Amino acid sequence: MSDETATPLLELLGIRAGYGTIDVLHGVDLRVMPGQVYALLGPNGAGKTTTLGVASGQIQPHAGSVLLDGHEVNGVSPDRLARAGVCLIPEGRGIFPNLSVAENLRMSTYAGVSYKQVQERAFAQFPRLQERRNQMAGTLSGGEQQMLAMSRALSTDPAILMLDELSMGLAPIIVEELYEQVASLAEAGLSILIVEQFAQAVLGVANEAAIMLHGRIQRTGPPAEIAEELTAAYLGMS
Amino acid sequence: MTFGLRRSVVVTAVVAVAIATVIAVFTWAGTPVTAKTFLNATYIGLTLGALWAMYATGLVVVYTTTGVFNFAQGAIGVFGAFFYWELQMNRGWHPILALFVVVFLFAPLLGICLDVLVMRRLRTAPLVVQLMVTVGMMVFLISLVGTIWNANTPRWVNAFFKDSGGIDLGPAQLTWHRFIVFVTAVVVAVILRFLLYKTRIGTAMRAVVDNRELAALNGARPNMVSSLAWAIGSMLGALGGILIASELEFNPSNLNDIVIIAFAAAAFGALRNLPLAVVGALLLGLLRQHTETWLNFGTNFSKAHLGIAPLLLFAVVVALPQARLEVGRVVSNLRRRERYTNWWEGLIGCGALMLCAVMFSGGWLNFGIWDPEAWGGPALNSANAAMALALIGLSLVPLIGWAGQVNFAPLAFAGFGAFVYLKLAGDTGNGYWIPLVGLICAPLGALVALPAARLRGLYLALMSMAFAQGMALIFFPHEWVIPRIGVGRQFSHIELFGITFDDRRGYFLLMMSVFVIGVYGLVLLRNSRYGRRWMAMHGSQAAAATVGIPVVQTKVVVYAVSASLAGMAGVFWATVAGNLSAGQDFDLLNGFQIVLLIAAAGVSIPMAGIFLVFTPLFTGLSHRLEDTGNVGFLVEILDQLVVLGPGLLAIGMVFNPRGAIFEMGRGFSPILPWRSDARAEIAAENAQKREPEIGELGLERPFTPEEVIAIDRRLGILDEVVPKEGYGAARS
Numbered sequence: 009m010s011d012e013t014a015t016p017l018l019e020l021l022g023i024r025a026g027y028g029t030i031d032v033l034h035g036v037d038l039r040v041m042p043g044q045v046y047a048l049l050g051p052n053g054a055g056k057t058t059t060l061g062v063a064s065g066q067i068q069p070h071a072g073s074v075l076l077d078g079h080e081v082n083g084v085s086p087d088r089l090a091r092a093g094v095c096l097i098p099e100g101r102g103i104f105p106n107l108s109v110a111e112n113l114r115m116s117t118y119a120g121v122s123y124k125q126v127q128e129r130a131f132a133q134f135p136r137l138q139e140r141r142n143q144m145a146g147t148l149s150g151g152e153q154q155m156l157a158m159s160r161a162l163s164t165d166p167a168i169l170m171l172d173e174l175s176m177g178l179a180p181i182i183v184e185e186l187y188e189q190v191a192s193l194a195e196a197g198l199s200i201l202i203v204e205q206f207a208q209a210v211l212g213v214a215n216e217a218a219i220m221l222h223g224r225i226q227r228t229g230p231p232a233e234i235a236e237e238l239t240a241a242y243l244g245m246s
Numbered sequence: 247m248t249f250g251l252r253r254s255v256v257v258t259a260v261v262a263v264a265i266a267t268v269i270a271v272f273t274w275a276g277t278p279v280t281a282k283t284f285l286n287a288t289y290i291g292l293t294l295g296a297l298w299a300m301y302a303t304g305l306v307v308v309y310t311t312t313g314v315f316n317f318a319q320g321a322i323g324v325f326g327a328f329f330y331w332e333l334q335m336n337r338g339w340h341p342i343l344a345l346f347v348v349v350f351l352f353a354p355l356l357g358i359c360l361d362v363l364v365m366r367r368l369r370t371a372p373l374v375v376q377l378m379v380t381v382g383m384m385v386f387l388i389s390l391v392g393t394i395w396n397a398n399t400p401r402w403v404n405a406f407f408k409d410s411g412g413i414d415l416g417p418a419q420l421t422w423h424r425f426i427v428f429v430t431a432v433v434v435a436v437i438l439r440f441l442l443y444k445t446r447i448g449t450a451m452r453a454v455v456d457n458r459e460l461a462a463l464n465g466a467r468p469n470m471v472s473s474l475a476w477a478i479g480s481m482l483g484a485l486g487g488i489l490i491a492s493e494l495e496f497n498p499s500n501l502n503d504i505v506i507i508a509f510a511a512a513a514f515g516a517l518r519n520l521p522l523a524v525v526g527a528l529l530l531g532l533l534r535q536h537t538e539t540w541l542n543f544g545t546n547f548s549k550a551h552l553g554i555a556p557l558l559l560f561a562v563v564v565a566l567p568q569a570r571l572e573v574g575r576v577v578s579n580l581r582r583r584e585r586y587t588n589w590w591e592g593l594i595g596c597g598a599l600m601l602c603a604v605m606f607s608g609g610w611l612n613f614g615i616w617d618p619e620a621w622g623g624p625a626l627n628s629a630n631a632a633m634a635l636a637l638i639g640l641s642l643v644p645l646i647g648w649a650g651q652v653n654f655a656p657l658a659f660a661g662f663g664a665f666v667y668l669k670l671a672g673d674t675g676n677g678y679w680i681p682l683v684g685l686i687c688a689p690l691g692a693l694v695a696l697p698a699a700r701l702r703g704l705y706l707a708l709m710s711m712a713f714a715q716g717m718a719l720i721f722f723p724h725e726w727v728i729p730r731i732g733v734g735r736q737f738s739h740i741e742l743f744g745i746t747f748d749d750r751r752g753y754f755l756l757m758m759s760v761f762v763i764g765v766y767g768l769v770l771l772r773n774s775r776y777g778r779r780w781m782a783m784h785g786s787q788a789a790a791a792t793v794g795i796p797v798v799q800t801k802v803v804v805y806a807v808s809a810s811l812a813g814m815a816g817v818f819w820a821t822v823a824g825n826l827s828a829g830q831d832f833d834l835l836n837g838f839q840i841v842l843l844i845a846a847a848g849v850s851i852p853m854a855g856i857f858l859v860f861t862p863l864f865t866g867l868s869h870r871l872e873d874t875g876n877v878g879f880l881v882e883i884l885d886q887l888v889v890l891g892p893g894l895l896a897i898g899m900v901f902n903p904r905g906a907i908f909e910m911g912r913g914f915s916p917i918l919p920w921r922s923d924a925r926a927e928i929a930a931e932n933a934q935k936r937e938p939e940i941g942e943l944g945l946e947r948p949f950t951p952e953e954v955i956a957i958d959r960r961l962g963i964l965d966e967v968v969p970k971e972g973y974g975a976a977r978s
Contacts, residue, residue, distance in 0.1 A: 066459060066463075096463050098463065104453045104456040107452060111449045111452075115449060115461065117446060118450075
């Protein structure tokens, strides 16, 4: 699907970043082509979430560049990137617990879509959210919360979607349901960068995968090949 | 809500009504109840309630949208009111123009400045810092108003349309001003409710406090949103201040004290519910005006009707369900391991302090400020007064610093100690009673701890504030508690070991000895098994409970210890002054000043109290400068520092949350020969300043000269070989 001559939608070049004086990423190069589903895998503490933080503007890299559709966006604030079409669903339920479901959806409208459209699309995908539209989001079940978080991706037509540990702490059946949504988004041609610790679900959707270890991308390749090496990588045998 | 809770609420309400009825029956003033008097009281009550509603809505808006409870809300109102006075009364501007300039230009600007300069940085600060900074802001603004406009000059502000009568509603008349106030408050509350819940920006305002990062990921501009919240809060404060100014005695502390009523109203709505906060404010207004009209509490309780608000705040805070109290976050800043002073270091420190005190009082160490004769002069009164405050401040160290229990009522405990001492020792000044005073004060602390046991954070702070205000308005003004005498001393000079401490120098040394003993006792306590319990509880109540620490019992003990220390300190506080005035000495602002100064100095360090002595040092310096003449501007600056200092110091905690003494200690300790750990820490910090990894240099970009030197160092190439100025300089 990916065309090597096209401009990558998202490109990270030599990114070094971290928290305070401690570097977590030691030179990360990553490239998501238009229409590609890129799975970034790796164990706890490898720097996957930090990579997404850099790509979404939350963390300023100490060195390297972030390119969005060929334009350098270093130092652009996360809210501007979000309005420009970068959609990051953060780890651990990206919702506002003290706002109602409807108000959570309303927050998606900053991406430039109407409130009506957001509601229509979200409720069409997840009818359960419609039943609970006036309920505080914090009182939803874990799966419902993740659906609510996902509905921002579904309703705002983002340029690129980044998903951080979508499956964390959820029942397998719900994970399956969520990944069906991801797959249909991918089919529609959306570029997606998925970060996961456990690979089973994601490798079925991805068409490019990478293993991240100790703040570096160790290996990139087709998902099937990466899957084989994953265990070894996690056990530190790579 | 379970049935059990409801029943308890019902029982409490019934008991409260019964008590209120009994009080009402016994204190009935006998004013004839006519439709006119009743309606008059109702109109005034509703007006006052509407004004407090404006303050309360400002509080609620800022709290729901930024998570910061703004203690300075009232102070913003005071500032607005004085600025309005300046424009309208002093410069003769048209009232509408002045109102517009203050409320719609100045106030939003002030709010945005507050947010950008200070409040935004509080977002991730621990709760104690959050509280201290906003309280510091309040004290700072109040003292700033006092500096710009002399607070003692009597002033007044005209009511709006004061010459055009009013509306005749029934037999009584509602003035236009009051009508406007009432309508404005209701309209403002309705608009804000609409803004917060029905618009996207309002949703974003509430979203930002829930999860700021996520709000940004959604595309909302978090900084703009919180600035907007502060601008609105500040506008409401200023508007309330201007409108209330003509209803009350126009002076800073009086106008600020009413904010506690707004706190009570806001607490009524659990700090988040706008309609409930407005209803609470209106009820409070009615309650206050009607009690003032119909009841007469007698001269001994002349301020009791003002005490209703603090009492209600106390009750509401204690009764509220405690689900969502977390303000401020558990900050996972990579805290340095805290090192505790051990017993012999404490001994050295205390000895050194005592030595300084002796030299200072003997005139050998006078900082070029005092000559020994100055001990006879009035400048040194302030040194002794500050020393007494330092003793009171010491009582806060275990409570706030170690157990993390915010307490704004140190003066209530101290005053109680003074009262006990007055009853025990009478006018003999017998110092041997002081330990007994400490023992008697302990149960009072334990009593306060019982409601405190289930409170945390902000609500605990509000409760202690309500307690302090309630004591100041109801307990201390009673003739029997602290009798008012015309001239002379009410508290005789302390007599101890056969010495009467009636000269300033001796008294200073006595208090310093007590201070040093207190500090050393606390150092030992902190190193003990029991002292560690307090800090464990501060770290995490849940974790403390799981390792088997009885949390409630531990809290009660720490309150008792603190109250008993404060009580004993109160004896010195009272005897330094000679007299206590219920009106001034127990003013809320005075209590805040102590807490702020201790917090700014470093509330977890017992020695921090000594910081308070620096205030009179400044005063002394300015007296001395006045003598030399020709340095008027310096004197002016120093005087301003003394006035504005406490607030500024507390605001400074935004940048240095652990306190001045802590930072001083960090700078100082590496000098001490036995502190190799401090030196190692500094060395480790320097090493951490990101030395690049050799393997990665040059791969992504060319070497910089500094990096070449770093490689040389790492490879062990001798310093002589490496050019001092670096390769880069040599090359160019």
